[in-house]
Amino acid sequence: MFKHSQLESVQAWLANPAHAAMPLHARIQRAVRQLILDGALGPGKPLPATRALAKSLGVSRDTVESAYAQLYAEGFIERRVGSGSFVAEMTEFTYGHRSSKRDALLRNQAPNLSKRGSAMFRSGGVREMLMPQPFAHGVPETRSFPIRLWERLERQVLKEVGTRALLHCDPQGAEPLRQAIADYLNLERGARATADRVLVLTSSQQAMTLCANMLLDPGDSIFIEDPSYYGARKAFDAAGLECVPVRVDRQGIVVERIMDNPGRAKAVFLTPSHQFPTGATLTLDRRLALIEWAARNQAWIIEDDYDSEFHYSGKPTACVQGLDPHDRTIYIGTFTKSLFPGLRIGYVVLPPQLVKPMALGRTLLDGHTASMAQLTLARFMEGGHFGSHVRTMRGIYAQRLDVLADQVNKHLSGFVEPRVPIGGLQMPCMMTCDIPERVAIDAGRRAGVELLGLSALHAGDDGKAGFLMGFAAYTPAEIEGAVRKLAKALKSLRRK
Structure with missing residues (x-):
């Protein structure tokens, strides 16, 4: 559980009129992130359980879960099944080699930035996977590029x-x-x-x-x-x-x-x-x-x-x-x-x-x-090579989309409902089970499957749970193998 002063800091973020336009989960996320950046929560320190923090703040557990999910996505915290959530090691979001705790804290604290610079720093930036794996979204097929x-x-x-x-x-x-x-x-x-x-x-x-x-x-x-x-x-x-x-x-x-x-x-x-x-x-x-x-x-x-x-x-x-x-x-x-x-x-x-x-x-x-x-x-x-390449890829991607939709219906029925798009490089899937979105995504990541949660893309706390599955960069065999891995991971959660 947070110390009294730390809990008061989070409550102050919720009550501050300047933050009123932010959804609740974003205010909680930014308050906890600031505690980490200020060094008030050091590497390895446990965070309160979502249920306990929700009760202390008078909000729903899903709201706290959304806040923790964003902190995890930005690399500020680690989540361990059966153990809880912990502040990540400093090297997760700072540069340079490991040094003393004091030096790490100093590096991790925001300098005297402008308001715009602070907003850029707090955003966590836009990170892309250097070596994408199924089902990272927005990635084209590059192995067959001429x-x-x-x-x-x-x-x-x-x-x-x-x-x-x-x-x-x-x-x-x-x-x-x-x-x-x-x-x-x-x-x-x-x-x-x-x-x-x-x-x-x-x-x-x-x-x-x-x-x-x-x-x-x-x-x-x-x-x-x-x-x-x-x-x-x-x-x-x-x-x-x-x-x-x-x-x-x-x-x-x-x-x-x-x-x-x-x-x-x-x-x-x-x-x-x-x-x-x-x-x-x-x-x-x-x-x-x-x-x-x-x-x-x-x-x-x-x-x-x-x-x-x-x-x-x-x-x-x-x-x-x-x-x-x-x-x-x-x-x-x-x-x-x-x-x-x-x-x-x-x-x-x-x-x-x-x-x-x-x-x-x-x-x-x-x-x-x-x-x-x-x-x-x-x-x-x-x-004319660009047009030719696009036409070739369009046919390949359409086939891969069909394979993904078929595999999701075959192996993930009861967990998600696919929304097959008419275009693009990724397919949204809405969750139809009682497994929390973040838990499902974490389970997929441990199994070697990358997913982007949908609820965090909504401005409020009422976004429907689900995830995006990119398909363009992955062969039918890779898609089938990754869907099977995800299905196995989700089934193991249901057994628990």
Whole structure:
């Protein structure tokens, strides 16, 4: 159990009016995290049982469980079946080698950061798996990428441009790549793009951070989907924005909440083609309603089209940007999902009036994107190889999705209900048993299976339990083996 002073610290976080906009589980999580960062809870120290802490704070046990789940996901605590939760060793979230306890504590304490820096530090960042294993989400198949073709195109670029490829590049991006991106989006996504409206960046995450800092001031509000992509929420939180959650149903974001209070926010963030994490597609009438809302209120639509290349049923809906005659939509895309994560190339299609400010703004972040990668990618797209690769992967991913859905129905019936998506790289599954989400995810991880919990992606404490299962990067045999491992792990929990 916490000491009296530690319990008072957590209670103060719950009662502080400045934290009122946060859901309860987030306030508890941040209060406990601050105790760890301050050194009040040292490495290896036990945390109160969820039931005991819930009783002390006067909240539900599920609320405390959600807080602990987030602390575990960020590496601040360890969870041991039958023993409880403990503060992780300092080396879990600090840099350098193990040294004295005092030095470790000093390294782990937040320095005198700005409010925005503190928010970035507290967020825990966005972490990717260096060596993904089933069922890590958002990871494409890389083992079958035509790497020899890529190497040949890279040699061609070097032969033609020589040492110019070693110099600085235009901050807006290499013109051949910007033209190739515009041509592709106009043909495949129904966009209204020209090369001079494309800004090449390193990732969609950078694009969201740039939008948050260039278009909105600290304290401004932005509508976001609920549930939503965690990277977007963290980018907006770190910029000092107030994220206003808007419920998502099977037709995408529920626009009535926005229409009922149109001046509540200066922007809306959407994943309309394939909503993360539910997989819903935003209907045409809702897209048009949002376009009119943005025009009337001089607001921005930030459209993240992160994996729209992979559509397995019917024809994909045209992007919002292509439907917007008022130039209030900022379209974000990335090659991380369609090609390979190590490429580090994303892009935005901007309204004309934003091109110069955004291009100048990105020079303060990283200057420009590497010339060689841009020129090689441009050649890859111009030669038709990108389209060919996407079509090949679309067929492979569709097969893998079918295998995953079949295996989940076969081996995990009674534990989860799959929601088979019409596109994307991951499948959501809703839990239908009484095993807590975090317990199921921990059991899967011990069995060598990686899952992303769904409840923590909701703004409130009422998110339905479940998890995302990525399938794109794993062969049918790997998928089948991992589902069997997960089924065995969940069955062992039920026997207990």
